Amino acid sequence: MMRRLLVFGMLVGLLAGLVAFGFASIAGEPQVDAAIALEEAAAQGEAVAPHSHGEDEAAATHSHEEPAEVSRSTQKGIGLAVATGLYGVAMGGLFAIACAVAYGRIGVPGMRATAATVALVGFIAVALVPFLKYPANPPAVGNPDTIDRRTGLYVVMVLVSVLAALIAAQVGRVLAGRSAGRGGGWNAWLASAGAFTVLVTVAAVLLPVVNEVPVSFPAELLWRFRLSSLGTQALVWVVLGLGFGPLAERVLNPSPARRTTALPVSASPASSGTAG
Amino acid sequence: MAESVVPPSVVPAPSVGGARPLQLPLREIVPWAVLTGVLMLLVIYFVGSEEGAFSMVGGTWIHEFVHDGRHLLGFPCH
Numbered sequence: 001m002m003r004r005l006l007v008f009g010m011l012v013g014l015l016a017g018l019v020a021f022g023f024a025s026i027a028g029e030p031q032v033d034a035a036i037a038l039e040e041a042a043a044q045g046e047a048v049a050p051h052s053h054g055e056d057e058a059a060a061t062h063s064h065e066e067p068a069e070v071s072r073s074t075q076k077g078i079g080l081a082v083a084t085g086l087y088g089v090a091m092g093g094l095f096a097i098a099c100a101v102a103y104g105r106i107g108v109p110g111m112r113a114t115a116a117t118v119a120l121v122g123f124i125a126v127a128l129v130p131f132l133k134y135p136a137n138p139p140a141v142g143n144p145d146t147i148d149r150r151t152g153l154y155v156v157m158v159l160v161s162v163l164a165a166l167i168a169a170q171v172g173r174v175l176a177g178r179s180a181g182r183g184g185g186w187n188a189w190l191a192s193a194g195a196f197t198v199l200v201t202v203a204a205v206l207l208p209v210v211n212e213v214p215v216s217f218p219a220e221l222l223w224r225f226r227l228s229s230l231g232t233q234a235l236v237w238v239v240l241g242l243g244f245g246p247l248a249e250r251v252l253n254p255s256p257a258r259r260t261t262a263l264p265v266s267a268s269p270a271s272s273g274t275a276g
Numbered sequence: 277m278a279e280s281v282v283p284p285s286v287v288p289a290p291s292v293g294g295a296r297p298l299q300l301p302l303r304e305i306v307p308w309a310v311l312t313g314v315l316m317l318l319v320i321y322f323v324g325s326e327e328g329a330f331s332m333v334g335g336t337w338i339h340e341f342v343h344d345g346r347h348l349l350g351f352p353c354h
Contacts, residue, residue, distance in 0.1 A: 001300065002300070002308040028344075028347075032344055070337065079344060080342075080348070082341070083349065087319075094312075094317075097305065097313065104298045136347065136351075147328055147352060150352040232349060
């Protein structure tokens with residue numbers, strides 16, 4: 001059972017990665033190209049203004065250390081496709097595990113709704129919240145000397161955000177179990193969302209600010225790059241959330257006769273709260 | 277959580293003899309979760325950070341190969 005769920009998760013993840021690749025190629029690559037053009041101009045000692053800490057030329061030339069070990073066309077084509085594809089497969093595998101745990105435990109009936117819910121929460125916790133604190137940066141933004149620190153902070157933000165989502169889910173389960181009366185379900189969801197919001201807000205306020213955008217970097221280009229990056233990640237989660245449910249229901253519910261009759265899970269009071 | 281919100285009339289009676297499990301036992305999930313969790317995170321690490329802040333293989337080829345994906349998927353790249 002788990003093995004088949006994982007296989008389907010990774011297959012849907014591969015599809016998600018390819019969809020993300022298509023979107024990133026069309027919406028993201030023009031911004032990456034434009035940013036690299038700026039970076040190269042800066043490396044020749046012109047355009048981009050100094051980083052805030054004076055060592056502008058070293059930073060600018062250092063970050064542009066790609067003497068065609070991998071050509072631009074490879075980076076934009078097969079390189080991007082492999083990156084998003086692998087990312088999609090890996091996320092799909094983790095997503096399948098999360099759905100298997102969440103199934104029947106978060107008060108949502110059936111695997112389709114479970115997958116959609118997990119994908120929404122996953123997008124918010126893994127992509128959106130970290131993005132709001134440490135947004136994606138195009139080439140020519142970011143001092144290579146601080147990559148260690150920035151990577152560490154980004155990972156911490158993702159971990160805190162995922163942990164906050166798990167805590168919030170547990171809060172929701174406890175409250176839903178306690179208040180089984182009218183509106184108890186929605187109150188549990190609201191409390192859950194509130195707990196998540198408080199936790200990630202506190203973390204985002206406490207973690208240090210990173211701003212290494214050169215003063216002269218075009219705001220419009222930065223905005224479009226970041227939007228396309230967020231869109232790329234959102235598409236991964238949309239495909240996972242919509243695609244995994246129907247496939248997983250087949251695994252859970254092999255008989256075709258029962259596939260259309262709906263959701264005995266929702267009718268069972270044992271399906272949430274206490275168990276698990 | 278949500279079952280209390282659903283009006284009883286909407287919910288079909290649980291059919292008898294259904295093989296659909298209500299939950300998947302954690303006992304069954306955990307070994308898979310550990311094994312594939314580690315593998316999947318390793319894959320994400322290679323896409324997201326190898327030869328950036330950390331380097332296991334060395335060189336810059338992986339970094340350059342996944343360069344655009346790394347930027348567009350939101351990882352700090354360089």
